[in-house]
Amino acid sequence: MKIVFMGTPEFAVPSLKQLLTHHQVVAVCTQPDRRAGRGNKMQMPPVKALAQTAGVEVLQPETLTIKKAPQGEADIQSNKTAKQIRDYLKKLAADIFVVAAYGLKLPKAVLDMPRLGCINVHASLLPKYRGASPIHMAIKNGETTTGITIMHMDIGIDTGDIILQRELVIDPQERTPSLHDRMAKLGGECIIEAVALLEKGIATRTPQESAAASYAPMIQKSDGLIHWDWPTAQIINLTRAFDPWPGPYTLYKGETIKIWRVENAEEANTDKAASPGTVIALDPSKGFLVRTGDGAAWVLEIQAPNGKRMAAKDYLRGHEIRVGEKLDIRQNNQPKEEHK
DSSP, X not given: OEEEEEEOSGGGHHHHHHHHHHSEEEEEEXXXXXXXXXXXXXXXXXXXXXXXXXXXXXEOOSOSOOOSSOOSHHHHHHHHHHHHHHHHHHHTTOSEEEEESOOSOOOHHHXXXXXXXXXXXXXXXXXXXXXXXXXXXXXHTTOSEEEEEEEEOOSSSSOSOEEEEEXXXXXXXXXXXXXXXXXXHHHHHHHHHHHHHHHHTOOOOBOOOGGGOOEEOOOOGGGGBOXXXXXXXXXXXXXXXXXXXXXXXXXXXXXXXXXXXXXXXXXXXXXXXXXXXXXXXXXXXXXEEEEOSSSEEEEEEEEOTTOOOEEHHHHHHHSOOOTTOBOBSSSOSSOSSOOX
């Protein structure tokens, strides 16, 4: 089958690898190179790197949408570029467009181009977690299972009819990086199966139950704020979900510190009169104990501003934290600075 692949980050790479092995990928659309990292250097998307290695043509439009009433020179140029890319995609006469974490909206004119339509690799069991951050939200909300959905695309956000789904168990200790990698691998396996069904003309169209839909919005830095008045399990899930970005954080003496790992204190001799966020015990061999909404949590891994991630027990050797001190929970909704 002649395929145009549309994807950008690491999540999309296994899907593209599978398609390059089993089908004819005539072009790859990915987002433009962006500045990133400490050096703020231009970096190409992972999908572009793979496509170039495979000798596949790469297209990097800023948008595929043509505005009806351009307001200025920038809009006029954007429309011109979008039209050129759309005209070129149409000339390729692909059988299908495969989309995996592309990051750009596909207008109806693009969705209607390929003979068999456009299909999407989505990292949840739809209609659960439509949107941009399904892997993070599944962990944050304490889900025990998730999965991959391959769906026919329509003009909605992850609302199209389902072709197939495959379930994946989430380990209780699993964090976003490992689940992401397992989901990406499964996505590659599922897309090959779905394309084969389309090629044979036997792909199903199962409508989603919109009443059961939930959403996974774009993650903001402020989402990493730990609310110590939450139940301990909820705090643990937040630290699992937002590692490495945006990073779970709290405020201590006016500074933002990252709290990477916490553990439920099953038999804590807690001061139940202490308010959430209060340091209630220290253990030089482990870390420090913080009062939560329903008990207490051991802080096991921490990162000071401009410092490195380290075990909390090592942090305590060079930093003084006292019993009775308070980790602020609502002074500020944004980290003062980003440190990795």
